[in-house]
Amino acid sequence: MRYVMVQIPKSTTPALPAPRSVPTSADVARLAGVSRATVSYVLNNTSAVRISEPTRRRVHQAAKELGYVPHAAARSLRAGHSRMVLMPAPAVQAGPLYSQFLNDLQWALGRLDYTVVQYGSVGLCDDEAARAWAELRPVAVLVPGVELGPAGVAVLKRSGARAVVTLGSEPVEGAHALLMDHEGVGRVAGAHLHARGRRRVGVVVPEEPGLESLSRLRLAGVRDALAGTDAVVTELPLAYEEEAAARLAARWRELGLDAVFTYNDEYGMLLMRALQDEGVRIPQETAVIGADDLMLGRLLRPRLSTVHIELPSGRDLAELVDRAVREPGAAPETHQVLGSSVVHRESS
CATH class of the missing domain: 3.40.50.2300 (Response regulator)
Structure with a gap:
């Protein structure tokens, strides 16, 4: 029987490094010179066991050095629930x-x-x-x-x-x-405009999906504040777009409004700019009030009145x-x- 020896050329592709093993809590314990239980107490912020501050620092330093991260699923099993x-x-x-x-x-x-x-x-x-x-x-x-x-x-x-x-x-x-209480936001805005002598009040209702429930509540609050007075409330659907605001501003004098609650400050800034571009004087012809008390509203001229909301x-x-x-x-x-x-x- 004849044997043929074949020489296989060496690969020019560099060998991939062996994957590093995942560090464990036992590795952290050895490096920090403490027990695995102590590692668990420290890294899980267990308050039932008192651990000295130097020991805590050693454990955290060892975990950082090894790149150890506690296993969330295992921790959840021990606690009986996730965090x-x-x-x-x-x-x-x-x-x-x-x-x-x-x-x-x-x-x-x-x-x-x-x-x-x-x-x-x-x-x-x-x-x-x-x-x-x-x-x-x-x-x-x-x-x-x-x-x-x-x-x-x-x-x-x-x-x-x-x-x-x-x-x-x-x-x-x-x-x-x-x-x-979103109705309360509209209620204080409506009461403010009425107290300033405004009687033909527009209320912006955003057309963006997801805002309808909140805007309807704020509109209801304005209506509630002005119920039984000589004021009239006009609903103003408005998309958050410059073109939409410009179209609304172009027919503002036709609407005969002397005040507007703009749902929030962002819509307030959008509409106020469009009204000014149309030559509507603020507040002489139309009073404007928004909501959220954003910093940008204070930088406008005139500065934007607003409803401050306490979350x-x-x-x-x-x-x-x-x-x-x-x-x-x-x-x-x-x-x-x-x-x-x-x-x-x-x-x-």
């Missing part, structure tokens, strides 16, 4: 005021060792949305607007959510509720979530929030 707080993304782009509120809330929840996850659920509502959220097994869900009903709350709680908090104009059975602090809401998680059997709480007050400036 995830799910926040469905708003159906429409959040304004600066609401965005700042969300930032404060996420920071406060992070300080309490929760992880905040925003879920893009555009097109989903109530039961369908609740089932999608429940798949992630959050320990708490914060739902803005009117996107959830009692059946959806039940779905979330059956999946393990210990706290469901809604932010809207009406409470939802089974959920903690933060009631946002709950992120810290207060985070503490409500934490309390509900720790006491899942407690009765749902209802809190009235969203205080409103007029900031009078030159535009009205």
